[in-house]
Amino acid sequence: MTPKLYHLLQRFRADLPLSQAHTIPASWYTDAELAEWERRAVFTRHWLVAGRSDQVAQPGQFFTLDLAGWPLVVVRGEDGVLRGFYNVCRHRAARVAVAEQGTADRFRCRYHGWTYDLAGNLRGVPEFDGVEGFCREENGLIPVQVAEWPPLIFVHLGQPSCSLEEYLAPMPDRLRIFTIEKLHFVARRIYDLHCNWKVFVDNYLDGGYHVLTLHRSLAAVLDYKHYTTETFRYCSVQASPMRAPDPQREDASAAGVRKGQLAAYWWLYPNFMLNAYEGYMDTNLVLPLGVDRCRVIFDFYFAEQPGTPQSEQYIAESIAVADRVQQEDMEICEDVQRGLASGVFDTGRYSLRRESGIYHFHQLLAQDLRSDMK
Numbered sequence: 001m002t003p004k005l006y007h008l009l010q011r012f013r014a015d016l017p018l019s020q021a022h023t024i025p026a027s028w029y030t031d032a033e034l035a036e037w038e039r040r041a042v043f044t045r046h047w048l049v050a051g052r053s054d055q056v057a058q059p060g061q062f063f064t065l066d067l068a069g070w071p072l073v074v075v076r077g078e079d080g081v082l083r084g085f086y087n088v089c090r091h092r093a094a095r096v097a098v099a100e101q102g103t104a105d106r107f108r109c110r111y112h113g114w115t116y117d118l119a120g121n122l123r124g125v126p127e128f129d130g131v132e133g134f135c136r137e138e139n140g141l142i143p144v145q146v147a148e149w150p151p152l153i154f155v156h157l158g159q160p161s162c163s164l165e166e167y168l169a170p171m172p173d174r175l176r177i178f179t180i181e182k183l184h185f186v187a188r189r190i191y192d193l194h195c196n197w198k199v200f201v202d203n204y205l206d207g208g209y210h211v212l213t214l215h216r217s218l219a220a221v222l223d224y225k226h227y228t229t230e231t232f233r234y235c236s237v238q239a240s241p242m243r244a245p246d247p248q249r250e251d252a253s254a255a256g257v258r259k260g261q262l263a264a265y266w267w268l269y270p271n272f273m274l275n276a277y278e279g280y281m282d283t284n285l286v287l288p289l290g291v292d293r294c295r296v297i298f299d300f301y302f303a304e305q306p307g308t309p310q311s312e313q314y315i316a317e318s319i320a321v322a323d324r325v326q327q328e329d330m331e332i333c334e335d336v337q338r339g340l341a342s343g344v345f346d347t348g349r350y351s352l353r354r355e356s357g358i359y360h361f362h363q364l365l366a367q368d369l370r371s372d373m374k
């Protein structure tokens, strides 16, 4: 670690009560050296969402993903076993699988044609006779750990210190009321943003603070006064009772497609969100693409079966509501990134009523970033 990075990491107090705390400094969102440190210190230390169970339900099905600069492929083998690998060929480091998802009986690198079976073993090595000390058995794809909590597939890029079940607690139990096992995946939307991934996470975790000011459609269906935040070891939940909007005075566009008594917005450290309503859920996976870029993958799940004109219209309207909220969030996140990079802003304070979720995130982050400090 360089002295500069050491100094940067010292610039946040994680031990103060919320009423006295300051946010992580602007440099944590703009410094390239810190971002590279974060890839290892944060993203190799925890269970991370990588994809969906339905993408790898059948033998031979696979999906690929770039997770904070770690290229990955997850595949269900012909033996039915789910496996994960770094998607990096052992010859010259090209990706061995390129499609976002698909079905394969082997991975054939498109660069020079090395071939791997679905268990990661190197099988075909063209024109490599006579290469001394080269051992095919030692040049399989490098494995990563995978685990499943339907409908989600997780990977771990290091040594897990706890099981996936322990990592997720108490989210699965608390989500039971939404019977998400009855929902099915319908659509994916991908958004690229000009901001550090943590700006998007902060925005999500502000306890509804920006709902009345930024999201008029959501504000009309949430009982903002009773919006709460609870934090746990590695996750938090923001919950709000639902209410009926007044169509005379309010934007009622969300009312038909966000239903039930309760909205629950779960966040899982570091980069995953799950938003549940009655008969509906969307998930958001936030992927760093560099210090000032990120990608957010939205997956939409419905109880409603697509296929009839009514259900197709309902699903389209529901996704349109989420898309509008996301456009509002993206615009403000990019604005925040410009402010953070301006040199005018250093740290800010947290709202005691609203922003305990952000402080929880910053505390977890600081703990990870400092854990290998020497």
Ligand code: FES
Binding pocket: 089, 090, 091, 092, 093, 094, 109, 110, 111, 112, 113, 114
């Ligand atoms: S990089 Fe894969 S075969 Fe050469």
Ligand SMILES: [Fe+2]
Binding pocket: 203, 204, 210, 214, 215, 325, 329
């Ligand atoms: Fe928002």
